[in-house]
Amino acid sequence: MNQILKIENVTKKYNNNFKALDNLNLNILKGEIFALLGPNGAGKSTLINTVCGILNFNEGSIRVNDHDVIKEYRKTRSLIGIVPQELNLEAFETVWDNVNYSRGLYGKPPNYKHIESILRELSLWDKKESKLRELSGGMKRRVLIAKALSHEPKILFLDEPTASVDVELRKDMWKIIKRLKSKGVTIILTTHYIEEAEEIADRVGIINNGKIIIVDEKNRLIKKLGQKILKIELSTNILNIPEKLHSYNLKLNNEGTVITYIYDTKANKTGITTLLTELKNHNIQLKDISTEQSSLESIFLNLLKESEYELVRS
Amino acid sequence: MNWYGLKAIYFHEMDRMRRTLFQSIVSPIISTSLYFVVFGSAIGSRITEIDGVSYGSFIVPGMIMLTILTQSISNASFGIFFPKFTNTVYELLAAPLSSFEIILGFVGAAATKSLIIGCIIIGTANIFVDLHILHPFIMIFFLILTSVTFSLFGFMIGVWADNFEKLQLIPILIITPLVFLGGSFYSINMLPEFWQKVSLLNPVLYLVSGFRWSFYEIADVSIYTSLITILVFLFSCLGILIYSFAKGYKIKN
Ligand SMILES: Nc1ncnc2c1ncn2[C@@H]1O[C@H](COP(=O)(O)OP(=O)(O)O)[C@@H](O)[C@H]1O
Numbered sequence: 001m002n003q004i005l006k007i008e009n010v011t012k013k014y015n016n017n018f019k020a021l022d023n024l025n026l027n028i029l030k031g032e033i034f035a036l037l038g039p040n041g042a043g044k045s046t047l048i049n050t051v052c053g054i055l056n057f058n059e060g061s062i063r064v065n066d067h068d069v070i071k072e073y074r075k076t077r078s079l080i081g082i083v084p085q086e087l088n089l090e091a092f093e094t095v096w097d098n099v100n101y102s103r104g105l106y107g108k109p110p111n112y113k114h115i116e117s118i119l120r121e122l123s124l125w126d127k128k129e130s131k132l133r134e135l136s137g138g139m140k141r142r143v144l145i146a147k148a149l150s151h152e153p154k155i156l157f158l159d160e161p162t163a164s165v166d167v168e169l170r171k172d173m174w175k176i177i178k179r180l181k182s183k184g185v186t187i188i189l190t191t192h193y194i195e196e197a198e199e200i201a202d203r204v205g206i207i208n209n210g211k212i213i214i215v216d217e218k219n220r221l222i223k224k225l226g227q228k229i230l231k232i233e234l235s236t237n238i239l240n241i242p243e244k245l246h247s248y249n250l251k252l253n254n255e256g257t258v259i260t261y262i263y264d265t266k267a268n269k270t271g272i273t274t275l276l277t278e279l280k281n282h283n284i285q286l287k288d289i290s291t292e293q294s295s296l297e298s299i300f301l302n303l304l305k306e307s308e309y310e311l312v313r314s
Numbered sequence: 315m316n317w318y319g320l321k322a323i324y325f326h327e328m329d330r331m332r333r334t335l336f337q338s339i340v341s342p343i344i345s346t347s348l349y350f351v352v353f354g355s356a357i358g359s360r361i362t363e364i365d366g367v368s369y370g371s372f373i374v375p376g377m378i379m380l381t382i383l384t385q386s387i388s389n390a391s392f393g394i395f396f397p398k399f400t401n402t403v404y405e406l407l408a409a410p411l412s413s414f415e416i417i418l419g420f421v422g423a424a425a426t427k428s429l430i431i432g433c434i435i436i437g438t439a440n441i442f443v444d445l446h447i448l449h450p451f452i453m454i455f456f457l458i459l460t461s462v463t464f465s466l467f468g469f470m471i472g473v474w475a476d477n478f479e480k481l482q483l484i485p486i487l488i489i490t491p492l493v494f495l496g497g498s499f500y501s502i503n504m505l506p507e508f509w510q511k512v513s514l515l516n517p518v519l520y521l522v523s524g525f526r527w528s529f530y531e532i533a534d535v536s537i538y539t540s541l542i543t544i545l546v547f548l549f550s551c552l553g554i555l556i557y558s559f560a561k562g563y564k565i566k567n
């Protein structure tokens with residue numbers, strides 16, 4: 001698959017000399033849904049804004065569809081649509097005018113049919129004559145999405161699209177993202193909600209302190225780094241976990257009927273066999289056992305700990 | 315050239331103006347009428363003629379210039395300041411637009427508005443005095459040149475300003491005094507010799523003088539000096555803007 005976005009050794013310093021992006025490298029494949037995951041202040045918005053031309057960067061190169069974002073900015077920018085993190089809109093303009101204005105800025109001739117279909121898809125058609133300031137937060141987010149789609153971009157950036165968004169919009173958004181993907185649009189979204197990445201991304205990148213820590217396919221990432229959870233249901237409840245089993249870090253639920261054990265699938269010895277034997281030795285009767293894949297959340301937290309650990313060591 | 319983008323900015327700006335249409339048209343009409351009442355009638359009855367032109371007619375060109383200058387600066391500076399203030403400027407920066415196209419869109423719209431206002435004032439003035447314009451084409455040329463130049467200047471202020479105080483600073487501290495001292499309401503011949511010399515340092519004087527010449531063929535300085543002054547100012551503004559954008563000066567950060 002070919003790369004639609006190539007970010008090489010990009011460093012971005014803000015005026016106060018703070019490095020928000022630190023020699024960052026990232027490649028995005030054509031047609032994928034990529035989730036950029038990172039805590040607040042990791043540099044997600046900064047990264048998106050440098051690609052889109054909203055911010056300058058100090059070093060490195062960014063190429064979109066094999067065009068340089070600085071030298072050939074017209075070509076690169078007309079491919080990109082961006083839904084910014086903040087809900088900033090003008091106050092007195094109508095939804096209809098504002099969305100059409102966005103399309104114009106991108107150098108596209110008017111196409112009212114297209115705008116109408118976007119507004120309908122986003123349930124904004126009833127509101128098309130409303131002034132922007134009359135809209136609720138959720139509606140504003142919808143307008144920002146409509147603006148970003150107005151010029152039929154090939155790459156769509158969504159910066160924390162679901163931050164403080166209602167369930168309805170989240171559903172609509174996933175539907176739109178899936179439709180765009182089926183049309184070959186590349187989608188890059190940032191989030192600090194791990195479930196979101198888990199739900200729709202093809203690949204996941206984790207960013208912290210202006211650096212990409214890891215990039216991989218979502219499923220591989222979960223498998224490669226994931227821990228599993230072993231759930232053991234008991235036939236009769238117990239009051240506490242026997243002393244001898246403390247090294248397993250087991251957890252007992254309040255009713256005393258379920259023991260959970262977290263283990264590393266990558267480790268040579270998962271400890272499952274010995275644990276089960278020990279339980280038997282303690283005359284604990286098992287009713288059922290099941291395993292669960294650990295969430296991206298725990299992976300994420302582990303990685304952050306690791307990278308901080310490396311920083312401390314180096 | 316991104317023509318659709320340029321068009322979008324231009325009409326977006328004109329639209330903002332349309333929303334405040336009443337205020338945009340009524341306020342110049344009222345202020346023009348006030349100038350006529352205060353200066354034209356009250357003072358004009360004591361001053362008979364200046365260079366063979368009645369005082370009421372004499373002040374018309376200066377009044378138009380006064381309004382065009384302040385309107386151009388405030389429209390253009392507010393036009394680009396507004397998206398910065400509301401944080402919607404990201405859209406202009408992310409769109410495939412060159413700085414030249416952005417400047418052209420905003421400055422074009424601001425200058426258009428000034429021209430419309432200029433015409434309204436001429437119309438209003440015509441009610442109070444009988445206007446004969448000797449060189450209508452030169453008059454229009456001056457009108458356009460001034461609107462564009464000071465819209466450019468206003469755009470620069472809007473790019474530079476990062477708060478409302480700065481936005482008002484230059485117009486209040488520099489432009490308004492220069493305009494009032496630029497011979498809008500008097501001929502510098504009426505001043506003592508020392509102040510005549512000082513007045514010659516005021517670029518606005520050259521504008522007003524040239525513009526008045528296109529009406530009545532009377533002027534404080536030669537029409538060519540006036541033309542050169544405004545052209546120099548136009549190209550300085552353009553030069554500074556293009557230079558600073560080329561240097562990577564962004565509208566934001
Ligand atoms: N305009 C700015 N000036 C200085 N520092 C900034 C500016 N914008 C963001 N930062 C800093 O850069 C870092 C990355 O910010 P950002 O890209 O917004 O993070 P994220 O989107 O991942 O939450 C943060 O530490 C933030 O404080």
Ligand SMILES: [Mg+2]
Pocket residue numbers: 044045046085159160
């Ligand atoms: Mg952010």
